[in-house]
Amino acid sequence: MIDQKEAIDQLWIKWKASRDSDTANRLVEYYLYLIDYHVQRISAHLPQNVLRDDIRSLGFVGLFDALQKFEPERDLKFDTYASFRIRGTIIDGLRKEDWLSRLTRERAKKIDQATSMLTQQLQRQPTASEIAKHLNITTQEVETSYKDVLFANLLSMEEKTSDDSDDYKEGIGHSIIDNQQLSPEDLMVKQENYQELANSIHNLNKNEQLVISLFYHEELSFTEIGQVLSLTTSRISQIHKQAIFKLRHALS
Structure with a gap:
C-alpha cells in the first residue's frame, strides 16, 4: 500500500x-x-x-x-x-472589484466630514474616540472604517511591471524608530491614533503602500512579495526602506 x-x-x-x-x-x-x-x-x-x-x-x-x-x-x-x-x-x-459597500462609503464620508470639522474646532487631529462620540458610533466602527478604506485603496492599485527575481533576503532590521525604539509591528498595533497612521500610509506612493500592507499585515517576506508583484526582492527592499523612512518622519 x-x-x-x-x-x-x-x-x-x-x-x-x-x-x-x-x-x-x-x-x-x-x-x-x-x-x-x-x-x-x-x-x-x-x-x-x-x-x-x-x-x-x-x-x-x-x-x-x-x-x-x-x-x-x-x-x-x-x-x-x-x-x-x-x-x-x-x-x-x-x-x-469595487467591494466597499454603499453603507461603508457613507460612513467613511461622515467620518471624513467629522474629522475635518473637529480638526478646526480642536486645532489638532481628533482621535478615533472623539470622532466616534461626535457621530454617536463606537470607536471600533471608526477604526474599522479606516481599515476598510485603507485596504480598498491598497487593492485598487494597477498591475506592477514584470522584473527578474533574485534570492536576496532581508529581515525587519530597517524599522520605524520612535523614542521607545518600537518596531514597525509595535507601532502598527499600539498606535493610539489609528487615523494618523492610516493617513501616513495613504500618503505613501502606490508601490510603498502595497509593500507595507503585504509585509506587515499579510506577513510576507520580501522574496514572497517580489514573487507576487513580479518585482525583484532587492527592489521590494528598496521600496520598503523608502516607505519606512517616510513613515518614521511622519510619525515622529
Missing part, C-alpha cells in the same frame, strides 16, 4: 504526461489547504460585505493557474509556487 507522498508523486508524473482533467482535479483537491490558508488570512483584513466564498473562488483560479504553469523540473516546490499564484490572483481580483 503506497503512502500519501508516493500517491501525490504518481499524480504529478501522470499529470506531466497526460495533463488530463481527472488528474488535475485530484491534485487540486489535495492542495485545497493552500486556498483555505490564504483565504483565511486575507479575509481577516477585509470588510464583512466581502464574501469568503468569492475570495475562495479567486483562490481556485490561482491554484488551477499554478497547476497549468508549474514546471516540476525547476528547483521550486509546488506549494511555494502555488501560494504565490493563489495570493496574487486573490489580490488582483479584489483590486479589480
Whole structure:
C-alpha cells in the first residue's frame, strides 16, 4: 500500500504526461489547504460585505493557474509556487472589484466630514474616540472604517511591471524608530491614533503602500512579495526602506 507522498508523486508524473482533467482535479483537491490558508488570512483584513466564498473562488483560479504553469523540473516546490499564484490572483481580483459597500462609503464620508470639522474646532487631529462620540458610533466602527478604506485603496492599485527575481533576503532590521525604539509591528498595533497612521500610509506612493500592507499585515517576506508583484526582492527592499523612512518622519 503506497503512502500519501508516493500517491501525490504518481499524480504529478501522470499529470506531466497526460495533463488530463481527472488528474488535475485530484491534485487540486489535495492542495485545497493552500486556498483555505490564504483565504483565511486575507479575509481577516477585509470588510464583512466581502464574501469568503468569492475570495475562495479567486483562490481556485490561482491554484488551477499554478497547476497549468508549474514546471516540476525547476528547483521550486509546488506549494511555494502555488501560494504565490493563489495570493496574487486573490489580490488582483479584489483590486479589480469595487467591494466597499454603499453603507461603508457613507460612513467613511461622515467620518471624513467629522474629522475635518473637529480638526478646526480642536486645532489638532481628533482621535478615533472623539470622532466616534461626535457621530454617536463606537470607536471600533471608526477604526474599522479606516481599515476598510485603507485596504480598498491598497487593492485598487494597477498591475506592477514584470522584473527578474533574485534570492536576496532581508529581515525587519530597517524599522520605524520612535523614542521607545518600537518596531514597525509595535507601532502598527499600539498606535493610539489609528487615523494618523492610516493617513501616513495613504500618503505613501502606490508601490510603498502595497509593500507595507503585504509585509506587515499579510506577513510576507520580501522574496514572497517580489514573487507576487513580479518585482525583484532587492527592489521590494528598496521600496520598503523608502516607505519606512517616510513613515518614521511622519510619525515622529
